[in-house]
Amino acid sequence: MIGAGTAGCALAAALRLRGWSGSITLLEIGRGPGGRTATRRSRRDPNFALNHGAPLFNISTSPEPRLLEPLRQGGWIAPFNGALASLDGEGRLGTAQPDPLSSGALWQGSPQMDGLCRGLLALAQQHGPTTLQSGTLVRALEPRSDGRCWQLYGSEGQPLLECSWLVLSGTLLAHPRCQTVFGWPEVPLQQAATQLGEQQLCTAATALSQIESTASSNLLLNLGEPAAAAWRQQLWRLLQFTAAAQERWGIRRVSLQPMASGRWGVVVESSAAFAERHLQVYGSRSSAAQVLGAAPAPEAEAQVIKALDRNLQLALGLSTAGADRQLMRWGAAFPQPPGLPPELSLCPDSRIGFCGDAIAGLGFGRVEGALRSAEALAERLLPLLRSGA
Ligand SMILES: Cc1cc2nc3c(=O)[nH]c(=O)nc-3n(C[C@H](O)[C@H](O)[C@H](O)COP(=O)(O)OP(=O)(O)OC[C@H]3O[C@@H](n4cnc5c(N)ncnc54)[C@H](O)[C@@H]3O)c2cc1C
The missing domain is CATH 3.90.660.10 (Polyamine Oxidase; Chain A, domain 2)
Structure with missing residues (x-):
């Protein structure tokens, strides 16, 4: 799995909750899990901990994602414990305004936002071998010619991992912004899709590459x-x-x-x-x-x-x-709508899946969407993993 943000960690936990006990590896650029729900810490100062991405998350619709209950039970999340207010253009304080980030039930990671991803990883680790390799940038994806596995490479071109199924939980490797940020000549997912020539993956790669943020x-x-x-x-x-x-x-x-x-x-x-x-x-x-x-x-x-x-x-x-x-x-x-159509989030013939807040659907662009997309992917992926397809 590429990425240990909410969606990557939630997919690992959701597969475990559904009984999958096979090996799962998460490769993550950051120093630890969290992605956009990470907490910034300091090596010099153990007291420093700041939620520098999402400071909270909301679940707008019931039924809530299944993962919420074990996260609550484990003390990894708690109700958001502060008041919301608004400020208008004249500098006047007022009551909170309804907006997509604050409707429904409000939650925070416990004790900090990264508790959310740490909790999801802990749930995954309880029920099967789950490895987080942080500080690891995946630079290239190579589908093996027999179509049975993927080889991942790091920033120096070194082999990182061979896996029978690959899931991308972030859009970086699928989007032209990786060319702007790193100066790469190609978009890794598009290159892999062209190499495989499989229609569904090509359509998914194109849709992901067009998502604006x-x-x-x-x-x-x-x-x-x-x-x-x-x-x-x-x-x-x-x-x-x-x-x-x-x-x-x-x-x-x-x-x-x-x-x-x-x-x-x-x-x-x-x-x-x-x-x-x-x-x-x-x-x-x-x-x-x-x-x-x-x-x-x-x-x-x-x-x-x-x-x-x-x-x-x-x-x-x-x-x-x-x-x-x-x-x-x-x-x-x-991410901005429309996002990746959910039916393209699993490409069985290419043994690749996608989850994250850029998948269209309930909670799009929010933590809720990252959680729900991971649960939906786990549901579809599990029978294929079990059958060894
Ligand atoms: C400032 C800010 C405030 C926000 N506020 C809210 C809020 O109030 N409520 C809310 O619900 N949502 C909020 N969000 C959005 C929320 O944080 C995201 O919807 C959610 O965290 C997305 O999770 P994800 O797993 O889909 O993506 P991400 O968290 O982005 O996870 C993807 C992970 O993949 C890793 N990765 C990507 N490419 C590679 C690679 N090639 N190799 C290795 N690792 C890779 C990334 O480092 C990242 O950790 C906010 C976001 C920001 C930035």
Whole structure:
């Protein structure tokens, strides 16, 4: 499986819940599981833990995904424990606005957002050999000529893994943005599809390559105890900016996150328009810079940080003096419709499947969609795995 975000980890857990005990390996670029529900940690500071992607998730429709109950039982998720509020274009606080990210039941990973993926992996590991290989970029996919397995290669062209079934839980290897980000001459999935020449896979690869996404430039603030005092007193923990407020300040949402030792984190999510204007600025401590070797641009980064920081203070009238500041740019934060038609999420003749929030259906573009797509794929994949087809 490529990717240990919500969908990859959920697929492993969903296969186990349905009785599959064969070997599962997850290959993940990041330092640990989580993907866009990851929690940023620090090697130097054990108390630092900030949810720099999704700060919560919502389940909008019942029945809820089956995986939720064992996650709750294991203490890996808990009801979201903060109040939501909104800010309008005049800087006035108001009640929370209905939006796709906050309808239905609200949950958070426990104790941090990455508890969600850690819990899913733990569920998978209880019932069969499940290996997470983190810090591993899959660079190329090669279907073997007998059509019975896939060979995966790393960034130096080294063989990583041979597997009888392959699942892509992220769209990176299927999308032309990998050419822009890494300068690769080809899109790996399209190359593999052309090599195999199988119709369904070719259609799926084309559909995945056409999925557009909006970006998010996130400012991460780490506030010590005295500086955090005014923030701690806010009645909200998640603040939505209305359309007018987004236009005025370039901010979409702000979350307040308590950390150990009395410190607080503030995560400022930019508007899609702001992120689009600063798409080339990654953030020197982001995984794009560290794992993918993207060139740092300290001046441009300082300007983006300054702009978001200034607008935050203007919008809320709260000071950020003394905060440690970092930038995290999510190049593909939210996929845009229509997404991959669910019937293309499994290509049995090519022994490949797809899951993640880019699969069309309930919860599209959200954690709910990542969970539901994984459960749906597990349901379809299991009979094929059992029959050894
Ligand atoms: C700032 C932000 C705020 C958000 N807020 C919310 C919210 O409030 N509510 C909500 O429901 N959703 C929210 N989302 C969306 C939510 O995070 C995603 O819908 C969900 O996490 C998607 O999970 P996924 O497993 O499909 O994809 P991902 O989490 O992206 O997982 C894919 C994984 O695959 C890995 N990967 C990709 N290519 C390779 C490769 N070639 N080799 C190795 N590894 C690879 C990636 O590193 C990644 O970990 C937010 C997202 C962002 C960025």
